[in-house]
Amino acid sequence: xxxxxxxxxxxxxxxxxxxxxxxxxxxxxxxxxxxxxxxxxxxxxxxxxxxxxxxxxxxxxxxxxxxxxxxxxxxxxxxxxxxxxxxxxxxxxxxxxxxxxxxxxxxxxxxxxxxxxxxxxxxxxxxxxxxxxxxxxxxxxxxxxxxxxxxxxxxxxxxxxxxxxxxxxxxxxxxxxxxxxxxxxxxxxxxxxxxxxxxxxxxxxxxxxxxxxxxxxxxxxxxxxxxxxxxxxxxxxxxxxxxxxxxxxxxxxxxxxxxxxxxxxxxxxxxxxxxxxxxxxxxxxxxxxxxxxxxxxxxxxxxxxxxx
Amino acid sequence: xxxxxxxxxxxxxxxxxxxxxxxxxxxxxxxxxxxxxxxxxxxxxxxxxxxxxxxxxxxxxxxxxxxxxxxxxxxxxxxxxxxxxxxxxxxxxxxxx
Ligand code: FES
Ligand SMILES: [Fe+2]
Numbered sequence: 374x375x376x377x378x379x380x381x382x383x384x385x386x387x388x389x390x391x392x393x394x395x396x397x398x399x400x401x402x403x404x405x406x407x408x409x410x411x412x413x414x415x416x417x418x419x420x421x422x423x424x425x426x427x428x429x430x431x432x433x434x435x436x437x438x439x440x441x442x443x444x445x446x447x448x449x450x451x452x453x454x455x456x457x458x459x460x461x462x463x464x465x466x467x468x469x470x471x472x473x474x475x476x477x478x479x480x481x482x483x484x485x486x487x488x489x490x491x492x493x494x495x496x497x498x499x500x501x502x503x504x505x506x507x508x509x510x511x512x513x514x515x516x517x518x519x520x521x522x523x524x525x526x527x528x529x530x531x532x533x534x535x536x537x538x539x540x541x542x543x544x545x546x547x548x549x550x551x552x553x554x555x556x557x558x559x560x561x562x563x564x565x566x567x568x569x570x571x572x573x574x575x576x577x578x579x580x581x582x583x584x585x586x587x588x589x590x591x592x593x594x595x596x597x598x599x600x601x602x603x604x605x606x607x608x609x610x611x612x613x614x615x616x617x618x619x620x621x622x623x624x625x626x627x628x629x630x631x632x633x634x635x636x637x638x639x640x641x642x643x644x645x646x647x648x649x650x651x652x653x654x655x656x657x658x659x660x661x662x663x664x665x666x667x668x669x670x671x672x673x674x675x676x677x678x679x680x681x
Numbered sequence: 682x683x684x685x686x687x688x689x690x691x692x693x694x695x696x697x698x699x700x701x702x703x704x705x706x707x708x709x710x711x712x713x714x715x716x717x718x719x720x721x722x723x724x725x726x727x728x729x730x731x732x733x734x735x736x737x738x739x740x741x742x743x744x745x746x747x748x749x750x751x752x753x754x755x756x757x758x759x760x761x762x763x764x765x766x767x768x769x770x771x772x773x774x775x776x777x778x
Contacts, residue, residue, distance in 0.1 A: 390725060390743040435746040437726035612723040635726015635745065679721035679729055681745070 383445035388434040394633035404518030428524035437681040439586035443492035487531025488583025521591035528587040530580035572623035585680040588637035687766040707761035737770035
């Protein structure tokens with residue numbers, strides 16, 4: 374497989390209630406590097422193993438949640454191509470000027486049927502603190518906190534997940550790796566979309582309210598890193614949701630917790646590799662407990678109801 | 682001398698619980714077996730722990746405006762995970778209304 378079109382989740386812009394607390398959480402607990410604070414108050418961060426300038430954007434607001442999730446595409450030509458196809462598919466496509474975020478080129482932006490805003494962009498400055506390329510050591514900066522390697526994916530909640538599935542599959546070239554369906558009707562309850570070799574780059578769960586954020590996830594190295602993250606969560610009294618545990622879906626090892634504004638985060642490790650010729654993996658809703666929390670084999674109420 | 686603590690009556694339950702001055706109402710309620718209050722993010726973002734304080738003084742930390750509007754705040758609504766008692770209180774759990 375040659376990776377073309379959409380390359381990967383690039384960045385998310387998250388609303389936080391208190392910027393000072395958010396910085397402590399994302400920098401000192403999760404271990405991101407603070408890249409810059411801009412005059413409009415937005416704070417830009419990145420994980421140590423990312424080449425690009427930033428991957429997490431924090432915006433102070435009186436309401437928590439997600440402003441937008443952005444994907445990096447392979448070229449400006451590909452960006453134009455997606456703009457044309459989205460417009461032909463009936464989406465209102467707006468352009469965000471280069472420089473609206475420091476170091477980021479022109480973006481195109483649309484709102485998916487689940488009410489989430491997605492942006493695409495091809496250009497972003499490289500970071501000075503990214504992975505080394507010349508006789509590269511494993512890291513340039515010493516990993517801190519939970520030692521997050523990269524921003525990895527989001528799980529979003531909204532109503533018309535069939536509609537968002539359609540735009541990601543048919544226009545943006547994603548594949549569905551795995552899904553949860555109602556036992557009787559076959560209605561999709563949750564779906565896992567990938568644009569890469571990863572088990573998921575974006576996940577969606579059907580929910581009565583549109584535009585909701587379930588979690589922003591960061592990759593860590595291995596199972597022992599999940600344990601180390603759990604130690605930090607207790608040591609610093611971070612609000613924990615569940616874990617360490619494992620997902621049946623994707624098979625990732627995980628711990629969920631909340632940022633100081635109530636936005637859920639995850640650090641996870643592992644999971645299978647996906648190839649576009651892989652058959653679709655399907656879970657029945659009657660087995661959803663094991664699908665989501667493989668060890669507990671049941672959902673907690675929080676997983677289905679607590680979102681920002 | 683122990684830490685300041687206040688008595689909190691939860692309407693619809695015969696329990697009167699204790700809440701320390703530096704403890705959130707949500708933590709105090711969960712700790713003392715008030716089970717009809719959902720524990721969500723614990724950080725004022727998700728809104729599931731909404732309560733109404735019908736009697737007494739309290740203060741709050743930052744709460745998502747989406748879940749408690751200014752009008753509601755003036756009317757005693759709060760998120761229990763961001764509310765600290767300043768006196769004895771009477772509270773209603775929103776789910777029970
Ligand atoms: S538990 Fe989420 S707002 Fe209180
Ligand atoms: Fe996840």
